[in-house]
Amino acid sequence: MTTLNEDVKSGLPQGEASRRNIASRRRKGAIWRTIFLSATIFGLIALSLLIYNVANEVFGYVAIEYAVDPATLSDKPLDELNKDELVAVLQGNMRKNAFRTLENEKPMANRSDSEVYDLVVERVLKPQTLETWTLRDSWFNKAAIDAQVASDFPEAKLEFRSWISTSFLTTPMSSDPLRAGVRTALLGSLWMIAITILFAFPIGVGAAIYLEEYATDNRFNRIIQTNINNLAGVPSIIYGMLGLVIFVRTLEPITSGRMFGADSGNGRTIVAASLTMMLLILPIMIINGQEAIRAVPLSLRQASYGLGATKWQTIWHHVLPNALPGIFTGTILAISRAIGETAPLIVVGASTFIVTDPDGPFAKFTALPIQIYNWTSRPQPEFAHIAASAIVVLLVMLLSLNAIAVVLRNRFSKRG
Amino acid sequence: MTEKQTDTAQYTLVVRNMNVYYGAFRAINNVSLNIERNKITALIGPSGCGKSTVLRSLNRMNDLVNGARVEGEVLFHEQNLYANDVDAVEVRRRIGMVFQKPNPFPKSIYDNIAFGPRINGWKGTKSEMDDLVERCLRQAALWDDVKDKLKESGLALSGGQQQRLCIARALAVEPEVILMDEPCSALDPISTLKIEELMMELRQRYTIAIVTHNMQQAARASDYTAFFLMNDQRAGELVEYGPTGDLFTNPKDKRTEDYITGRFG
Structure with a gap:
């Protein structure tokens, strides 16, 4: 390739030097590409090892x-x-x-x-x-x-x-690993998640709407915002302590169901655990909700205001429907975290050995992570097998809840 | 008082000594402007001279901008729009707006039109709403294009059709004034021409104010033209205002002449 004007002295490399320069830039790109590829491969290896380890224990x-x-x-x-x-x-x-x-x-x-x-x-x-x-x-x-x-x-x-089987899913806890199942823990986890969503979704979305749409930019609101961001990173065991003090002890008349005529003795119930989980995931839900609301294009709001819509009409008819897919994504993330949390449940007192199904929000309960934790800490090798099976159950539950949320999200984002 | 009465007979909007601030920055400096009833008024000027700010101040869309503040008066039927007892929601219904980028709602064409009346407390039967939708789409010269696909998404239309849908949507809440903020800048020449023809039609029933970067458009499709320019403090000022023909053929101000002949800006 010849340059346009040979006599002008240029700071750019010419001829052979230019080709070498391009080759060297390409090489740099290729090196980075290899690094990123190996990062991906590393992740895949880690995932395969996890699956291998679990499968290794589940069958045999x-x-x-x-x-x-x-x-x-x-x-x-x-x-x-x-x-x-x-x-x-x-x-x-x-x-x-x-x-x-x-x-x-x-x-x-x-x-x-x-x-x-x-x-x-x-x-x-x-x-x-x-x-x-x-x-x-x-x-x-x-x-x-x-x-x-x-x-x-x-x-x-x-x-x-196969240590995982239908009877593993349908029988309650037992001290005999051949006959032990995860029924109680599975139901406990489902109850807990359902009630957590029930409380966390409206409160999280409400707070996100307020902070994003109504809160003015003053010192007080900035402090709130900073605190929410920081709370998202607080270790879960601290939320467990908070839940123990507030929900299990202080609000015992409510969380034990005494006020509703369903006394379970103390506050170590599904409701107390759900409320604790709510505290844990609220910051994540609020932050994700805010981001979803912020992503609604300004042009849409302007169009609505331009027709004489009030602020609330604009939020209700345009901002929320368009932010909903993003809000669902945030909820998926938050719920995935709540399902796997163990530490706060230990602190608020999920039972480690319980054979009766939870029959309502004020029941004593156990949850899958607690069950897994309990089984992995036993010395007999049989318990390692059923712990691995319970891990499979937990992962499948997590994936199916996520699938439901993804379907919901896609349905809402297709509308209109 | 007599002066005011003559104002409102002839003028739909009377802007008096308006200053607009964004925070501490003065964006508009002492603009006074009378917008004539059933005419098209074009606001022209180089980028950043504040013509869009002036336009948005006419129906209080600037309220939505954090830190925006308007001083002075904007009279509409002798009522100052910035008086304490005036509700911006009511103002925006009676002074509609069409934006630079076509922004139909991600809903059906029908719902795009019906949304405005519904949120404004429209009471009527389904068939009355059907009639209203048809009337608005006809006024916006869009009916023949979309009459068979009213249930389809407004986003499925072409850019020019989307912009006409936005105009139809604005008409549905029965405004008296339509403000247009560079409505053709995202459209091809043929769509632009259609919008201009539409403006000429709408002029019989509505008062129109349009911001445009395109001087040919202002010359072609407006009755009055206002030329804005930034002063030394970067605040927008009204340099010259008059009938479009006069302003383009015989500008009184040297700066106007320089601008329209393309010598700066």
């Missing part, structure tokens, strides 16, 4: 010893028996008194098939785990596992087990 071989060999109980495999046959098995293998006690608790006629099946397992088979293996071992070291079982546990049966 288990050596189980039964009090009675299942094959001797009936001609057919147990899970193919109908209810009457199962009752017969139960009656034939239990002491009469014990069976009568069961019948008195709830007549066999009123129990469902799966309840009777569970009883057979619990009262007759009495399975005991002797040893568990991870998915990796189960896949690659099957021979070693077989050898170990043959030498160490000749009585035991080797089964491939």
Whole structure:
């Protein structure tokens, strides 16, 4: 390439120097590109490791010893028996008194098939785990596992087990890891999130509207704004302390349900936990709401005011509908955070062992993160497997709640 | 008093000694201007000379700008728009506005028109509203383009159609004055011409004030022209105001002549 005017001395590189200069600039770009790509790959590796670790614990071989060999109980495999046959098995293998006690608790006629099946397992088979293996071992070291079982546990049966199953989702907490489930924790988490949204959404959006649309730029409002921004970064355990003092102790008559005729003894209830979570996510929701409102174009407001709309009409008909997708995005983020929080729940006193379903906002409860925390801190290896299963449940719940919010957001942003 | 009465007979808006401040900065210095009934008044001048500020002060849109303050009087039917007992909401209904960039609501064409009447407490049947929407769209010369797609989004229209939709929307609240802030600057020449023709039509029923950067447009499509310029303190001042023909062919002020002949600005 020749330059336009060869005689003029230019500060820019010419000819060969110019080509080298361009090549060097391209190289710099390529280096940065590689760095960004490796950052992405690093993230992918971290994610894959997480999934691998969880899956590794959720599936695998288990050596189980039964009090009675299942094959001797009936001609057919147990899970193919109908209810009457199962009752017969139960009656034939239990002491009469014990069976009568069961019948008195709830007549066999009123129990469902799966309840009777569970009883057979619990009262007759009495399975005991002797040893568990991870998915990796189960896949690659099957021979070693077989050898170990043959030498160490000749009585035991080797089964491939998925620790996560429908019965894991539908049975309550138990001290026996084979029979423990996350039903109570799952319901507790859902109740808590529902009530948290119920309180946090209107308050968060309301505060965002006030700060963005009505608050004038004075010292007082600037202090409020700065504080909200800072509160978004406060460690969650501090909110837990706040919740303990305010909701669990001071507002006990309300949070225990005494004022509403549903006394649960003390303030360690779903409502208290939800209100604490509300405090935790309000700053995030307000900041995101403000950003969404600020992003509504000025031209739209002007058009509305220009037709003689009042401030409130402009907010209601134009600002809010257009800010709603952004507000939903903020809510998704906030809820994702609330679902996974453990520390404030420990402080406000979620129960670590509870088998009754939460039946309302004033019930005692536990939540998935608490359950996971509790199980991971036990020494027996079986609990590691069910903790991993509970993590899967938590992640699936998180993803499905997010999916709902994304669908809502898309529906609102398509309108008009 | 007699002077005032003659004012209002002939003039829709009378601006007296208006100063506009943004915070401590004086953006407009002592502007007085009479806007004639059923005429098109063009405000011209170089960028930053305050013509848009003057226009927005005529229907109190400047109230929405933080720190904006207006001194002096803007008389509309002998009533000072900046008097304490005047509600800006009422002012903006009777003095409508069309903006630089077409800004239809992200709603259907029908709802774009119906929004203004609805928020202003319109009481009437569905079919009366249908009639109103049709009337406004016809006045804005848009009816034939959109009569089959009233339920479609206003954003689906072309730029020129969007701007006419904005004009139709402004007409729906029955204003007396329509302020236009560079309504054609985002449009192609053909759309611009359509808007100008539309202004000529609307002049019979409405008073129009238009800010424009395009001097040909002012010369073509206005009855009166006001020329603004910044003074040494960067505040906008009214240099010359008169019938468009006179101002363009025989400017009284040297600065006006320099500007319209393209010698500066």
